[in-house]
Amino acid sequence: MTSTPEQLAEQNARHALRMARKKAVIDAAIARATEERGLLIVVTGNGKGKSTSAFGTMARALGYGMKIGVCQFLKSRTDTGEEAFFGALPKVEWHVLGDGFTWDTQNREQDIATAERGWQVAARMLADPSFDLVVLDELTYLLSYQYLDADSVLDALAQRPEMQHVIVTGRGATDALIELADTVSVIADEKHAYRAGVKAQRGIDL
Numbered sequence: 001m002t003s004t005p006e007q008l009a010e011q012n013a014r015h016a017l018r019m020a021r022k023k024a025v026i027d028a029a030i031a032r033a034t035e036e037r038g039l040l041i042v043v044t045g046n047g048k049g050k051s052t053s054a055f056g057t058m059a060r061a062l063g064y065g066m067k068i069g070v071c072q073f074l075k076s077r078t079d080t081g082e083e084a085f086f087g088a089l090p091k092v093e094w095h096v097l098g099d100g101f102t103w104d105t106q107n108r109e110q111d112i113a114t115a116e117r118g119w120q121v122a123a124r125m126l127a128d129p130s131f132d133l134v135v136l137d138e139l140t141y142l143l144s145y146q147y148l149d150a151d152s153v154l155d156a157l158a159q160r161p162e163m164q165h166v167i168v169t170g171r172g173a174t175d176a177l178i179e180l181a182d183t184v185s186v187i188a189d190e191k192h193a194y195r196a197g198v199k200a201q202r203g204i205d206l
C-alpha cells in the first residue's frame with residue numbers, strides 16, 4: 001500500500017524526532033567519556049575470532065606508529081600468517097612461548113615450567129612503558145589451569161604503565177580477570193566450518 005503525502009510527512013517527522021533524541025543521548029555519553037588511559041581488554045568465549053580481534057586492533061595501533069609486544073602462550077607453531085606479517089615489523093616484538101597444547105604434552109609439570117618461562121617475557125613487557133599495546137594471546141588457559149599464580153598475573157596487569165593497553169584472549173576467562181578488565185567481549189560459537197569437515201584454512205585460521 002502506498003503512503004499518502006501526509007502519511008509520509010508524518011513518518012519523516014517521527015524519524016527526525018527519534019534521531020534527535022538518539023543524538024542527544026550519544027552526545028551526552030561522548031561528553032561524559034573524557035578519561036584517557038590504557039585499557040585492559042579481554043576477548044573470550046567459544047567462538048572463532050578472539051585472536052583475530054587482537055590482530056585487528058594491532059593493525060589499528062600500528063597505524064599510529066605504536067609499539068606492540070605479543071606473547072603467544074600454549075601454541076608452539078611459528079609458521080602462522082600473523083607472525084609472518086606482524087613479526088617482521090620493526091614496531092612489533094613477537095614471542096611464541098608455548099610448548100604445544102596441554103593434551104599434546106600430557107605433562108603438567110612441564111606445562112607449568114613453560115608457562116612460568118613465558119610469563120617472564122610478558123611481565124617484562126607489562127613493566128615497560130615503551131610498549132603501547134601488549135597482546136597476551138591465550139593467557140586465559142594459564143590461569144584457568146592454574147599454571148600461573150593468579151595474584152601475580154593480576155597484579156602485573158593492574159600495575160602496568162598507565163597508558164599501556166593490554167589485550168588478553170582465550171576461552172574461559174576467570175571471574176577475577178573479567179572483574180579487572182575494562183572491556184570484555186564474549187564471542188559465541190554459533191557455527192564453525194571445522195564441524196562441517198573443513199580443515200583450518202591458511203590466511204583464515206592460521
Ligand code: ATP
Pocket residue numbers: 046047048049050051052053169171189192194195200204205206
Ligand atoms: P582465531 O585465531 O581464528 O581468531 P580464536 O582465537 O577465537 O580463533 P582459538 O581457540 O585460539 O580461537 O583457536 C584457534 C584455531 O581454532 C583457529 O584455527 C580457529 O579457526 C579454530 N577455532 C576457533 N574457534 C573454534 C570453534 N568454535 N570450533 C572449531 N574451531 C575453532
Ligand code: MG
Pocket residue numbers: 050051052137138169170
Ligand atoms: Mg586464539
